[in-house]
Amino acid sequence: MGSSIMHKFLILFLIFSIPMILVNGYEEEEEEHHHGGGGGGGERRGKIFMLEHSKQVVKTEGGEVRILKGYRGRGIGTPMHIGFILMEPNTLYIPQYIDSSLILFVRRGEMRIGWIYEDKLVEKDLKTGDIYRIPAGSAFYMVNIGKGQRLQIICSVDTSESLGDDTFQAFYIGGGTYPTPVLAGFEMRTLTTAFNVSTDELATILGRQKGGPIVFMRGSESDQKNVWTSLMKLKQKEREEQRQFEEDGEDREQEEVKEWTWRKFLRSFIGKENKRRESGVGYPDSYNLYDRSPDFKNNYGWSLAIDENDYKPLRHSGIGVYYVNLTAGSMMAPHVNPTATEYGVVLSGVGTIQVVFPNGSLAMNTEVHEGDAFWIPRYFPFCQIASRSGAFEFFGFTTSSRTNRPQFLAGASSVLRTMSGPEMAAAFDVSLERYRKFVEAQRESIILPAWPETPDLKGERLRPLIKTVA
Numbered sequence: 001m002g003s004s005i006m007h008k009f010l011i012l013f014l015i016f017s018i019p020m021i022l023v024n025g026y027e028e029e030e031e032e033h034h035h036g037g038g039g040g041g042g043e044r045r046g047k048i049f050m051l052e053h054s055k056q057v058v059k060t061e062g063g064e065v066r067i068l069k070g071y072r073g074r075g076i077g078t079p080m081h082i083g084f085i086l087m088e089p090n091t092l093y094i095p096q097y098i099d100s101s102l103i104l105f106v107r108r109g110e111m112r113i114g115w116i117y118e119d120k121l122v123e124k125d126l127k128t129g130d131i132y133r134i135p136a137g138s139a140f141y142m143v144n145i146g147k148g149q150r151l152q153i154i155c156s157v158d159t160s161e162s163l164g165d166d167t168f169q170a171f172y173i174g175g176g177t178y179p180t181p182v183l184a185g186f187e188m189r190t191l192t193t194a195f196n197v198s199t200d201e202l203a204t205i206l207g208r209q210k211g212g213p214i215v216f217m218r219g220s221e222s223d224q225k226n227v228w229t230s231l232m233k234l235k236q237k238e239r240e241e242q243r244q245f246e247e248d249g250e251d252r253e254q255e256e257v258k259e260w261t262w263r264k265f266l267r268s269f270i271g272k273e274n275k276r277r278e279s280g281v282g283y284p285d286s287y288n289l290y291d292r293s294p295d296f297k298n299n300y301g302w303s304l305a306i307d308e309n310d311y312k313p314l315r316h317s318g319i320g321v322y323y324v325n326l327t328a329g330s331m332m333a334p335h336v337n338p339t340a341t342e343y344g345v346v347l348s349g350v351g352t353i354q355v356v357f358p359n360g361s362l363a364m365n366t367e368v369h370e371g372d373a374f375w376i377p378r379y380f381p382f383c384q385i386a387s388r389s390g391a392f393e394f395f396g397f398t399t400s401s402r403t404n405r406p407q408f409l410a411g412a413s414s415v416l417r418t419m420s421g422p423e424m425a426a427a428f429d430v431s432l433e434r435y436r437k438f439v440e441a442q443r444e445s446i447i448l449p450a451w452p453e454t455p456d457l458k459g460e461r462l463r464p465l466i467k468t469v470a
């Protein structure tokens with residue numbers, strides 16, 4: 001009996017705590033950090049769609065990685081996190097694979113990314129504005145190749161394939177005492193057999209690196225006995241072996257069966273061939289956000305969205321990318337994403353994000369600054385407004401790589417306008433003529449011009465006004 005009551009109590013407790021989890025999100029015990037200027041913390045209630053508390057997951061002399069955790073909940077799907085990677089000039093992000101797919105956006109700088117695609121090492125140089133996808137489980141490394149330039153990357157971390165709830169799990173391939181490569185976990189005998197080298201050699205190779213996940217590249221040939229270069233040498237050897245092997249004309253399939261699983265394991269890290277600087281045929285190319293002409297453009301700003309039709313690798317991720325640039329005071333008309341949850345990061349300028357609850361009450365009205373991140377659950381109406389002081393640029397990810405068709409709730413292309421007929425007039429209980437006049441007053445669509453400044457309306461809400469009119 002007692003346990004049954006406890007059981008019921010537990011269920012009740014769970015039912016009531018779920019919405020709390022949804023609204024309050026996670027609480028970080030670890031070091032917290034405010035992104036950008038986003039105003040003092042304080043009223044949490046008013047910022048429920050801000051992703052505010054980033055967690056530093058990597059910090060070395062060479063750079064840092066911060067993760068803003070997304071939310072988990074019904075209808076939202078698996079959470080997407082947003083990562084901010086900063087690398088000093090001439091640094092390497094040590095080869096690793098992680099349990100999440102990444103879509104990288106090069107915010108500033110130039111980089112070279114090397115990763116294993118279909119068993120081959122692909123190296124690709126990326127510049128500011130480029131978008132590139134790294135699938136979960138693929139080994140990759142990143143090098144800052146911008147001369148004397150810091151490298152800033154913003155990425156989506158898609159956790160749909162991840163091992164746990166926590167940010168993401170990195171498995172280092174290179175490393176030493178810090179970071180510890182996954183290989184270091186095997187028995188010594190396994191390693192000596194697998195690599196066919198002495199224990200001394202292993203201890204040297206797997207014990208040197210102490211610099212952490214982001215390390216400075218050393219220019220001199222003399223000091224290149226770290227795991228990284230050793231792996232490169234191994235790769236070279238593999239490549240030669242492969243060539244030999246193909247020249248020998250042996251049956252590949254048969255060999256693959258005989259091959260010790262360890263070698264396959266290594267192959268998946270090391271690749272057989274260097275396809276650097278090929279013309280993009282045969283492996284996924286990057287996509288530059290700024291090279292494309294806008295999907296929408298008027299005097300008040302422009303926007304574009306990239307989906308799987310523009311950049312094929314997005315199909316695997318189920319994630320789209322968008323970019324918006326509003327002129328001072330302009331507004332992205334109130335709209336809804338019927339099929340996607342949207343994550344946004346402010347690139348420059350100051351703006352306001354307004355989100356409303358499905359019941360027509362204000363959920364959030366927050367000023368945002370460079371580096372701030374926000375999220376808008378699917379179905380929730382929202383708009384973004386540039387401050388009058390200058391342009392407002394933001395970009396982000398949507399959880400649907402299919403063409404996302406936002407439904408606009410105001411402006412010339414809005415549903416209110418499209419459905420403009422006796423039914424709509426009846427719905428608002430006004431004459432058709434009056435309704436038409438109302439919905440046709442705004443001639444612009446999607447990105448709307450600033451309204452004359454009206455200080456007396458600041459913070460004013462509709463409902464109290466209705467009472468005075470009535």
Ligand SMILES: *[C@@H]1O[C@H](CO)[C@@H](O)[C@H](O)[C@H]1NC(C)=O
Nearest residue numbers: 192193194195196197198260
């Ligand atoms: C291991 O190394 C030795 C000496 O370097 C070499 O003779 C031998 O063939 C190697 N074995 C394998 C399986 O590669």
Ligand SMILES: *[C@@H]1O[C@H](CO)[C@@H](O)[C@H](O)[C@H]1NC(C)=O
Nearest residue numbers: 290325326327328391392393
């Ligand atoms: C965004 O728009 C502003 C002007 O409104 C312009 O100065 C700026 O260069 C634009 N940004 C990009 C990346 O085009």
Ligand SMILES: *[C@@H]1O[C@H](CO)[C@@H](O)[C@H](O)[C@H]1NC(C)=O
Nearest residue numbers: 356357358359360361362363
């Ligand atoms: C609307 O919904 C939100 C969230 O569910 C709730 O906090 C708020 O009180 C509701 N407002 C009204 C007027 O019902």
